[in-house]
Amino acid sequence: MSGQHQAPLINSKIAPLSPESFELETGGPRLAGRLYPPGGRETSAYPTVVICHGIPSGLVTPGDPGYPALAEQISRLGFFAAHFNFRGCGDSSGNFDILGWTEDLSVVIDQIWKLPEVDRTRLVLLGFSAGAAVSIYVAARDRRVAALAACGCPAGFGALAEAKNLEASLKYFRDTGIIRDKDFPSDLERWRGGFKQVSPLKDIAKIAPRPLLLVHGSKDDVVDPADAHQLFAEACEPKRLAIIGGAGHRLRLDGRAMAEVTAWLCAFAGNGLPCGPEIEKSGHRG
Template identity: 25%
Template sequence: MITRPFPFFSEGIRLDADLHLPDDNGAGAPYPVLIPSSGYQGLKVIHPERFARALTQRGYAVLAFDYRGFGLSEGERGRLAPQEWADDLRAAVDRAAAAEQLDADRIGLIGWGMGGGVVVAEAADDPRVRAVASLNGISDGRRSTRAMHDEESWNSLVERVAADRGHRAEHGRSEITSPWDIIRLDLDGRTDGYVGEELYKAPGFGSGVSLESADLLLRFSAEAVADRISPRPLLIIHGAENELHKPEEAEALYAAAKEPKQLKFLEGRGHTEWMFDDDPTFKSVVEDLDAFFGSAFAQERQPQPATADAH
């Protein structure tokens, strides 16, 4: 795999990014390009680079980036807004579509966790995206967040978010809280263990998040726009025992989307404990992704609904 810096701007904010290419001396150029969208607190050095290591071997270019406010990207620290992440992802598509080594007619998105909803939101109004894969994603921010909490912690979060709205209106800033006050990892032992042992290795992971971020998450819904991806294909893969983002999220996204669509549950697997380069489940998912995008890119581009260019 060959890696080079590939920064770009989103709404005037410089985002740190890398372009990962197959090590074939350019023989496969212009390359089909896949853009991974990280999940909550995600950084490009975690799962996006994991997908890059696996998928560049199969002839894809992979554009990995940090959202605004994370990693070495510019932007307000602690602000984690899926609506703005969709704008960042669209800017990544802009960057990829203009690069000589990349094939602007073969661009696909891979979303992980919260990013699984973000890719749907971005592709809904971006006909340049040929295919979308949502892995262990969220379909509705309020429902998925509520499912992570017990009654006491949920009521506390809702009350804090409501109070913060008034504070922001008066003082212009939001309270910073622990990211795990919003996303309750401790109720999912397998994910909690993986995060503590693996993800905290990435510098900056686990940093504080604003309560405004929680407010925005609770208002985010990928399923509300999922039908606009059609006639482009959507692949949904979800851990059947995912206790962080429940399987109901995958079912709701699938129900909201139009054909062509696929839904696959990973039996016996949770949210993220299998995300290692050499794990058989991860390797199987890579096989699925390769088959899905390979098929999508091989087909003739279908006419898009008139609403696809609305934004």
């Protein structure tokens, strides 16, 4: 997008091990993802980052390496990283359902929690856009989550929840391929109600006393930057807000935004590793 900085996302310090694919049978949709263990460090358990993607736009950006590349890069900093597709997306089965996404994330946390490589005191969620909203919803109800970073997070899904926009929303999600079955949703009111129930503004204060990072682009044309300020005002300490000057919605592709995220991750984990360049002065820290 215009204004996005394509600087290297992360300084590589550790050669990661080969990623391991996984599939989870949830009793509902099958979830597909990958685990990215760090290499080169001798420790029994690692600080762990679970990456949560947003609602796919259906657009392809040339040269975009995707979320798996971000997970690999985070693992180079000494983290055990995980990335998965929510239902309706990528190699996971099912149809897009925002409440279903909260269930998916809980299932993934359940499985990650069992792994010996995971430091249970340092499990972090890193969410983007709708994935950030889902992360806040889950973290507010699950104390296993030790910290949360939310990038481009909406304060709520008001427009999607309105009955007048329902048909247009369903058409968009079908056109982008995340609603795959023609008879979905079978319970339209429950599906629509999920957009009201998953409300970051209502849940953000429940993250404390766990650390919270909010990152937003000043030129985000999908989620108004005002949403970040609303969330920050409602959140409790410890909290941090970074507004990235000139950045749009796709913060994963902005080197300054990811430098902010990784510096925060490393400070939380206390792993002592350098985490990329300092954020440029055009970024505002709150």
